[in-house]
Amino acid sequence: MKKGIKTRSYFIALTVLVSIVFFLPSTPAYKYMPQWWKTYLPNKGINLGLDLRGGIHLVLEVEEEKAVENVVERAAINMKEYLNEKKVQIDSIRRSGPTEISIMHSQPGTKDEVSKLTEGFPNFTLKEKKEGETILVLREGEAKRIKESASAQALETIRNRIDQYGVTEPLIQRQAENQIVIQLPGIKEPGRAKELIGKTAILEFKLLDEESPLINQLPPLIPSGDEEKTINEFKDKIPDGDEILFDKIVNAETGKVIKRPYLVKKRTMVSGDLLTDARVSIGEFNEAFVSITFDSAGAKLFDMVTAENVNKHLAIILDGNVYSAPRINERISGGKAQITGNFTTNEANDLAIALRAGALPAPVRIIQDVTVGPTLGGDSIRMGISAGIIGTIAVIAIMAIFYRLSGVIAIFALGLNIILLIGALAALNATLTLPGIAGIILTIGMSVDSNVLIFERIREELRQGKPVRLAIDAGYDKAFLTIIDSHVTTLITALVLFLFGTGPIKGFAVSLSLGVTINLFTSIVGTKVVFDFINSLRRMERLSI
Amino acid sequence: MLEVLGKTNIDFIEKRHIAFVFSGLLILLGFFAFIQIYMGKANLGIDFAGGAAIQLKSDRPVRIDEARSLLEKNGFGDVEFQEFPGANRLLIRIKKQEAIQGRTAEKILELFSDQYRENKFQIESSSEIGPTIGKKLQKDAIVAVTLSMIGIILYIAFRFEFKFGIAAAIATFHDILAVLGVIYILDKEITLLIITALLTLAGYSLSDTVVVFDRIRENLKKRNKETFGQVINSSINQVLGRTFMTGLTSILAVIALYIFGGDVIHDFALTLLIGIIVGTYSSWFIASPILFVWGSSRREGLLKKAYR
Numbered sequence: 001m002k003k004g005i006k007t008r009s010y011f012i013a014l015t016v017l018v019s020i021v022f023f024l025p026s027t028p029a030y031k032y033m034p035q036w037w038k039t040y041l042p043n044k045g046i047n048l049g050l051d052l053r054g055g056i057h058l059v060l061e062v063e064e065e066k067a068v069e070n071v072v073e074r075a076a077i078n079m080k081e082y083l084n085e086k087k088v089q090i091d092s093i094r095r096s097g098p099t100e101i102s103i104m105h106s107q108p109g110t111k112d113e114v115s116k117l118t119e120g121f122p123n124f125t126l127k128e129k130k131e132g133e134t135i136l137v138l139r140e141g142e143a144k145r146i147k148e149s150a151s152a153q154a155l156e157t158i159r160n161r162i163d164q165y166g167v168t169e170p171l172i173q174r175q176a177e178n179q180i181v182i183q184l185p186g187i188k189e190p191g192r193a194k195e196l197i198g199k200t201a202i203l204e205f206k207l208l209d210e211e212s213p214l215i216n217q218l219p220p221l222i223p224s225g226d227e228e229k230t231i232n233e234f235k236d237k238i239p240d241g242d243e244i245l246f247d248k249i250v251n252a253e254t255g256k257v258i259k260r261p262y263l264v265k266k267r268t269m270v271s272g273d274l275l276t277d278a279r280v281s282i283g284e285f286n287e288a289f290v291s292i293t294f295d296s297a298g299a300k301l302f303d304m305v306t307a308e309n310v311n312k313h314l315a316i317i318l319d320g321n322v323y324s325a326p327r328i329n330e331r332i333s334g335g336k337a338q339i340t341g342n343f344t345t346n347e348a349n350d351l352a353i354a355l356r357a358g359a360l361p362a363p364v365r366i367i368q369d370v371t372v373g374p375t376l377g378g379d380s381i382r383m384g385i386s387a388g389i390i391g392t393i394a395v396i397a398i399m400a401i402f403y404r405l406s407g408v409i410a411i412f413a414l415g416l417n418i419i420l421l422i423g424a425l426a427a428l429n430a431t432l433t434l435p436g437i438a439g440i441i442l443t444i445g446m447s448v449d450s451n452v453l454i455f456e457r458i459r460e461e462l463r464q465g466k467p468v469r470l471a472i473d474a475g476y477d478k479a480f481l482t483i484i485d486s487h488v489t490t491l492i493t494a495l496v497l498f499l500f501g502t503g504p505i506k507g508f509a510v511s512l513s514l515g516v517t518i519n520l521f522t523s524i525v526g527t528k529v530v531f532d533f534i535n536s537l538r539r540m541e542r543l544s545i
Numbered sequence: 546m547l548e549v550l551g552k553t554n555i556d557f558i559e560k561r562h563i564a565f566v567f568s569g570l571l572i573l574l575g576f577f578a579f580i581q582i583y584m585g586k587a588n589l590g591i592d593f594a595g596g597a598a599i600q601l602k603s604d605r606p607v608r609i610d611e612a613r614s615l616l617e618k619n620g621f622g623d624v625e626f627q628e629f630p631g632a633n634r635l636l637i638r639i640k641k642q643e644a645i646q647g648r649t650a651e652k653i654l655e656l657f658s659d660q661y662r663e664n665k666f667q668i669e670s671s672s673e674i675g676p677t678i679g680k681k682l683q684k685d686a687i688v689a690v691t692l693s694m695i696g697i698i699l700y701i702a703f704r705f706e707f708k709f710g711i712a713a714a715i716a717t718f719h720d721i722l723a724v725l726g727v728i729y730i731l732d733k734e735i736t737l738l739i740i741t742a743l744l745t746l747a748g749y750s751l752s753d754t755v756v757v758f759d760r761i762r763e764n765l766k767k768r769n770k771e772t773f774g775q776v777i778n779s780s781i782n783q784v785l786g787r788t789f790m791t792g793l794t795s796i797l798a799v800i801a802l803y804i805f806g807g808d809v810i811h812d813f814a815l816t817l818l819i820g821i822i823v824g825t826y827s828s829w830f831i832a833s834p835i836l837f838v839w840g841s842s843r844r845e846g847l848l849k850k851a852y853r
Binding site for chain 1: 600648650651667668669670671672673674675677678685686688689692693696697700701704737738741744745747748749751752753755756759760763783784786787790791793794795796797798799800801802804805806807809810813814817
C-alpha cells in the first residue's frame with residue numbers, strides 16, 4: 001500500500017466528522033440529541049442573516065450639530081439668569097449661530113460687565129466686543145466633545161430602549177463617527193420598534209405665557225400642516241423668551257388631526273432627565289397614561305415650581321409637542337406627575353420605555369432602513385436550496401459523462417467540499433445571507449475546476465504514453481502550482497469584497513473565500529487519496545478518465 | 546476518453562486584430578456606462594441612488610395603473626412597479642428621494658389598505674436608503690474594484706513577471722467594463738449585488754487567465770525552438786479543454802441560480818453568466834495576445850531568456 005493512504009483517509013474522515021458536529025445545531029435532527037451533547041459540543045450552528053430570517057436593519061445618523069445647538073441654547077438661557085442676578089441690564093440674548101451667542105446691550109457701561117461672562121462660562125470665548133453687542137462662541141474642543149459624547153450617549157440610550165422593549169439577539173453598533181447600526185432579527189411590529197428607537201424623548205415642563213396680548217389673537221385650532229404658517233404669521237408679536245408650540249388633537253371618529261397652538265415660555269422649569277421611573281397606568285375611563293416619578297432633585301424642583309406658580313398653566317412637552325397644559329391647582333410635593341394624551345396602551349408603554357431609558361442627546365435620522373418579513377426569508381431559503389440541488393446535479397452529470405470513474409471521484413470531492421464548507425461556516429458562526437447561498441452554489445460550479453485541471457493534465461501525460469500511476473502523480477504535481485495561482489487570485493477579490501462589503505455582501509465574500517480555500521484541500525488531498533487507494537488495490541493498466 | 550474538444554489547433558494570435566477591435570468597442574461601451582452611472586443617469590438601484598423599495602403582498606391582484614395614480618395623488622413622484630405574475634406581489638420602487646422620510650412602507654401600506662378595503666395587504670419587505678449612504682457605497686465600490694485590481698497585478702507580477710500582471714489586469718479590467726456595458730444596455734438595475742458579481746467574475750476570469758499564463762511560462766522553458774506566438778498558441782490550445790469544462794460547470798451552476806434562485810438573485814446570476822462567457826473569451830483573445838504584442842515588440846528573446 002502506498003505510504004500514508006491510511007493517515008490521509010483518517011484525516012479526511014475526521015474533518016467530515018467535525019464538520020457534521022458543527023453543522024448539526026442548524027438541522028432539525030439537533031433536538032433529538034442528548035443533553036450532554038448540547039452542553040459540551042458546538043451548539044451554535046450557522047446564523048441566518050436578516051434577509052433570510054426576517055427583521056429590520058437600521059442605520060441611524062445622530063444629528064450631532066443639534067446636540068451642540070442644544071447646549072448653546074441652554075447656555076444662553078443660563079447666561080440671561082446669570083446677568084439678571086448680577087443686575088446687568090441687557091436688551092436681549094439669543095443664539096445667533098450654531099455655536100454663537102449674541103448679547104445686545106444698549107445701556108452704557110454694560111460692555112465690560114457682559115464680557116466678564118466668560119468667567120462664569122469658561123467653555124465660551126469672546127469673539128466680538130462692540131459697542132452695544134457682544135458675541136460669545138463655544139470653544140471648538142468643547143463642541144467636539146459634545147458631538148462625540150452625543151453619539152456615544154445615543155448608542156447607550158438606544159441599547160437601553162431595545163433591551164427594555166425585548167428583542168432577542170439585537171445588534172447595536174456604532175459605525176463611522178455619527179452613525180449607529182441596529183439589527184433586530186425576527187421582530188414582529190417593525191413600525192412600532194422604529195418609532196420607539198427614533199423618538200428623541202425630551203420631556204420638558206414649561207409655563208404658559210398668560211399675560212401677552214398675543215394669546216387672544218392666536219386661533220384656537222388650526223389644521224394639521226399649518227404650524228409653520230401660524231408661527232410665521234405671529235413671528236413679530238411673539239415676546240422675547242416665548243415660543244409657539246402645538247398640541248395634536250385626533251378626532252376619535254374620523255381620525256382627522258387638528259392642532260392647538262400654545263404660547264409657551266421658552267425656559268424649561270423641570271425636565272425629563274430628573275426622572276427615576278415612568279410607568280403605564282390605566283385611568284378610570286380605561287384610558288392609558290404615563291405616571292412619572294422624579295428623583296429627589298427633580299421632586300424638590302417640581303415642588304418649588306408648582307408652589308410658585310399656583311393657578312398658572314404648566315405645559316407638558318415631549319419632543320417639542322405639547323401633550324397637555326393642566327392648571328396647577330396647588331403645590332405638588334412627592335415628586336409624581338402624570339402625562340395624559342390620547343394614547344393607546346402600546347403608545348403609552350413605548351413612551352414609558354423611552355422616558356425610563358432617557359432622552360437622546362440629539363435627534364436621530366434614519367438613513368437606511370431595510371425590513372424583511374419572515375415569510376419572504378423562508379421562501380428565499382427554499383429557492384436557494386433548490387437552486388443548489390439542481391446546480392449540483394447538473395455538475396455531477398457533466399463530470400460523470402466526461403470523466404467516467406475519475407469524474408465520480410471528482411464528485412466525491414465536490415460532496416466533501418460542500419460538507420466541509422457548511423461545517424466551516426458553522427464553526428466560524430458565520431452569518432448566512434441570500435448572496436451567501438449564491439456564493440456556495442457558485443463554489444459548487446467552480447470547485448470542479450481544480451479536478452478538471454488535474455484530469456486534463458493526467459490525460460496529457462497518458463497521451464504521451466506514461467503508465468497510469470506515473471501519469472496520475474505527474475498530473476497532480478504539474479497542476480499543483482496552477483491551482484494555487486488560480487485560487488489565490490480568486491481569494492484576493494473575495495478578501496476585498498469582505499473588507500468593503502456590508503451585510504449580505506459580506507456573507508457572499510465569506511462563503512466564497514471559505515469555498516475556495518476548502519476546495520484547495522479537497523481537490524489536492526481528497527481525490528488523490530482515492531486514486532492512490534484504487535491504485536494500491538490492483539495495478540491499473542488503464543484509467544477510466 | 547471522451548474528449549470535449551479533442552486536439553485543437555486554433556490560431557488565437559492571428560485573430561488578435563479582430564478581437565482587439567471587438568473588445569475595444571466593448572470597453573468603450575463599458576466606459577460610457579461607467580460615466581453614465583457616475584453621473585447618476587443610469588438605472589441605479591436604490592442602494593446607490595437612495596430611495597425606497599417596498600414589496601407588497603395582497604390577497605387579490607391590484608391593477609398597476611390604479612396603484613400608480615394612487616401613489617402619485619399622494620405625492621410619491623418617481624415610482625416604478627414590478628409585478629410577480631400569479632403571486633399577487635407588487636414591488637414598488639421610489640427613487641431619489643431628497644431626504645429619507647422614514648416610514649414610507651407604513652404610509653404606502655396605509656394608502657393601499659384605505660383605497661382597497663376589501664383587499665388585505667402585507668409588507669413582505671421594504672428598504673429605504675438615504676442618499677448619503679448611496680454616495681458612500683458608490684465610493685466604496687470604486688475603491689473595492691481599484692484595490693482588487695492592484696492586488697491582482699501585484700500577485701501575478703510576483704508569481705510571473707510584471708508584464709504578465711499588466712496583461713492579466715488589462716484583460717480583467719476589460720471583462721468588468723464589458724459586462725458593465727452589457728448590463729447597462731440590458732437596462733438592468735445597477736445594485737450592490739451587481740457590483741459584487743462584477744468583482745466575483747474578475748476573480749473567475751483571472752483564474753482562467755492564470756491557467757493559460759501558467760502554461761505559457763511552462764512551454765517557454767522547454768520549447769525554445771518555437772516563436773513566441775507559436776508558444777502562446779499551443780499553450781492556449783493545450784488548456785482549451787480545461788477552460789471549456791470549467792466554464793461549462795460554472796455556467797450550469799449559475800443557470801440553476803438564474804432560474805431557481807428567486808428574484809433577488811436573478812440579475813446577479815445573469816451578470817455572472819455574461820461574465821463567465823466574457824472572461825473565457827478574454828483569456829483566449831485578449832490577455833495572451835496582449836502578452837504577445839508587448840513581448841514581441843521588445844525582442845521576444847528577452848522574455849524567453851528569463852525562463853531558461
